[in-house]
Amino acid sequence: MAVKTMRDAINEALFIEMRRDGRVIVLGEDVSGGAGGTGIRDAAGGVFGVTKGLFPEFGEDRVIDTPISESAIIGAANGAALAGLRPVAEIMFADFIGVCLDQIMNQAAKFRYMFGGKCVTPIVVRMAMGAGMNAAGQHSQTIYPMVTSIPGLKVAVPSNPADAKGLLATAIRDDDPVIFLEHKALYSRKGEVPDGEYLVPFGVGSTTREGKDVTLVAIARMVGFAERVADKLAAEGITCDVIDPRTTSPLDEELILESVANTGRLVIVDESNPRCSVAADISSIVAEKAFSYLKAPIIPVTAPHSPVPFARELERVYVPSPERIEAAVRSVMKAG
Amino acid sequence: MQLNRSEMLRAYRQMRLIREFEERLHIENRTGEIAGFTHLYSGQEAVAVGVCENLNKSDFIISTHRGHGHCIAKGGDVPSMMMEIYGRRDGLCKGRGGSMHIADIEQGILGANGIVGAGSPIAVGAALAAKIKKNGGVAVSFIGDGASNQGTVFEAMNMAVVLKVPKIFAFENNGYSEHTGAHYGIGAPDIVQRIKSFGMPVFEYDGFDFFSVHEAARQAIDYARSGNGPAAIYGVTTRYFGHFEGDPQNYRAKGEVEMFRTEKDCMLRFRKMVSDAQLLDVAELDGIDTEVLALIEQSVVNAKAAPPPPPETVTQDVYVSY
Numbered sequence A: 001m002a003v004k005t006m007r008d009a010i011n012e013a014l015f016i017e018m019r020r021d022g023r024v025i026v027l028g029e030d031v032s033g034g035a036g037g038t039g040i041r042d043a044a045g046g047v048f049g050v051t052k053g054l055f056p057e058f059g060e061d062r063v064i065d066t067p068i069s070e071s072a073i074i075g076a077a078n079g080a081a082l083a084g085l086r087p088v089a090e091i092m093f094a095d096f097i098g099v100c101l102d103q104i105m106n107q108a109a110k111f112r113y114m115f116g117g118k119c120v121t122p123i124v125v126r127m128a129m130g131a132g133m134n135a136a137g138q139h140s141q142t143i144y145p146m147v148t149s150i151p152g153l154k155v156a157v158p159s160n161p162a163d164a165k166g167l168l169a170t171a172i173r174d175d176d177p178v179i180f181l182e183h184k185a186l187y188s189r190k191g192e193v194p195d196g197e198y199l200v201p202f203g204v205g206s207t208t209r210e211g212k213d214v215t216l217v218a219i220a221r222m223v224g225f226a227e228r229v230a231d232k233l234a235a236e237g238i239t240c241d242v243i244d245p246r247t248t249s250p251l252d253e254e255l256i257l258e259s260v261a262n263t264g265r266l267v268i269v270d271e272s273n274p275r276c277s278v279a280a281d282i283s284s285i286v287a288e289k290a291f292s293y294l295k296a297p298i299i300p301v302t303a304p305h306s307p308v309p310f311a312r313e314l315e316r317v318y319v320p321s322p323e324r325i326e327a328a329v330r331s332v333m334k335a336g
Numbered sequence B: 001m002q003l004n005r006s007e008m009l010r011a012y013r014q015m016r017l018i019r020e021f022e023e024r025l026h027i028e029n030r031t032g033e034i035a036g037f038t039h040l041y042s043g044q045e046a047v048a049v050g051v052c053e054n055l056n057k058s059d060f061i062i063s064t065h066r067g068h069g070h071c072i073a074k075g076g077d078v079p080s081m082m083m084e085i086y087g088r089r090d091g092l093c094k095g096r097g098g099s100m101h102i103a104d105i106e107q108g109i110l111g112a113n114g115i116v117g118a119g120s121p122i123a124v125g126a127a128l129a130a131k132i133k134k135n136g137g138v139a140v141s142f143i144g145d146g147a148s149n150q151g152t153v154f155e156a157m158n159m160a161v162v163l164k165v166p167k168i169f170a171f172e173n174n175g176y177s178e179h180t181g182a183h184y185g186i187g188a189p190d191i192v193q194r195i196k197s198f199g200m201p202v203f204e205y206d207g208f209d210f211f212s213v214h215e216a217a218r219q220a221i222d223y224a225r226s227g228n229g230p231a232a233i234y235g236v237t238t239r240y241f242g243h244f245e246g247d248p249q250n251y252r253a254k255g256e257v258e259m260f261r262t263e264k265d266c267m268l269r270f271r272k273m274v275s276d277a278q279l280l281d282v283a284e285l286d287g288i289d290t291e292v293l294a295l296i297e298q299s300v301v302n303a304k305a306a307p308p309p310p311p312e313t314v315t316q317d318v319y320v321s322y
């Protein structure tokens, strides 16, 4: 174990998997950076520095800087995957999925099913997501509800460095297409990360705090916020299960349902817009399968139904805050 | 075509406005007061101004993530732009868009755009509207070397030719697409040939020379305005600052930016050309510099003191009605 940032943990997973399996390639815009420039190659290693060092070790056959052509990036990843490679494609900001959605939604997600189960498309699409950097409406979205709703895709949403490392390794070894969403505001977050090969299975959530009063399900950056609230309220005697599903598809329904069966109260924290969100999805699953356990109405804590605003003062009210989470927990406690 | 005195003075002032706006933002950025991503246009002024000086207020432009220069050149209000970049209530977009989404529809500015390549098809539509309305208008999209590889740009070029719309594709090769050299990403050995092969004329310019850009843009715009369909302009320029503020530019050779600043700067070149030819007096240009500096200073002071957007506006204007 060593303390690492989420950026370094992801980088380490890429190194390990690329050393382990010669079929793994990385492609995307500026993934080494400096190609065709007058200065240093691999100066940045991606705009967020996540792919740094891969180019010097693995060379240009396996670490491929591409033109700004998202459709062709994912299309090429799809084709390379069908032909036996294991591409890790990078879409710099998750918002740019808008440019290449066809290749993700109509192609990668459906090949196996439509071709009668006779192929695999083992691509990983890494994307940086989330608000918190005042990057405004086209560089801040959390697009996991959309991809979670598409059959054929798996979706990972790590909340800490260890999970990021383990989930990415699993994603690369998985034979299905995986959308791997890295929250930008978590890149510099530090945590203990197991050394060497490390795998976190898909569809297995983790309970990061244990309690008996309220189940707090949170996604990605929201997990840290939920933990903060749980720790604060524990001092007052209100205890929460904090559940991080880690993948939204497949979803660890069992873990959530078991917790709700114990607590009878559910708050779901999701940075996405409220309609058709993961919060709405989990809420409906619990209403359907654990209704009799509920002592209070489920409370989703989400962003409002608006694009992500630019100004600090607006983004602050857009992103679910620990204060809003705390208020929701107190509210379900009062309700029953 | 020869510009008259007032046209030249105006063009110089526009370039100076952009330069001082950006140089000041570069400094202000380091105070940490400006949120988000800021992409500066310093070095490329001759292109934006060379194009926009040929446009009417009712013509449309659509810009890129590096949008301040295009917006100022098309008549965007400088103090309101500054407020927007500071995320203020009274900014051009009420603090909701910031640097990457500055828009001023009344001035024909359909917005800076955070999605590389998204502008060209939108400008095709604006040009189509002008064609259908028969109002003599044109629409221009600015396209970086990096953006020139985006599928949406290829689609827009082809469709503009098919629909024969009054659309100008303004290509600006500043040598880099983020950290990647322009030549790396553009497969064709000759970019101009690649554009021409879509079936439109390309007028080439020297991006360090305002007069050269102005003339190329004039020809392209005349061509499109006269009902011949789309046209393109293409030239080479450079950016002085990093891709975004905070980028150390290690992918560029040491001394590259300094060389451009001292040897090829479009503002220095303009001053030298007009004073050597005795078209304008240096003192007049200095006067403009002083006036512009004061305007930028005032804009920054006002922006810093201005109130933020009220929190409840976060859900305003999502729809017209809901």
Ligand SMILES: Cc1ncc(C[n+]2csc(CCOP(=O)(O)OP(=O)(O)O)c2C)c(N)n1
Residues within 6 Å of the ligand: A029, A068, A070, A092, A096, A099, B064, B065, B066, B114, B115, B116, B117, B143, B144, B145, B146, B147, B148, B174, B176, B177, B178, B243
């Ligand atoms: C669809 C999309 N892909 C990638 C990006 C990230 N990005 C922003 S600017 C940029 C480079 C653009 O280069 P160029 O078109 O040459 O414009 P310049 O920055 O040089 O003005 C990239 C890759 C983006 N904003 N949108």
Ligand SMILES: [Mg+2]
Residues within 6 Å of the ligand: B144, B145, B146, B172, B173, B174, B175, B176, B177, B178
């Ligand atoms: Mg460029």
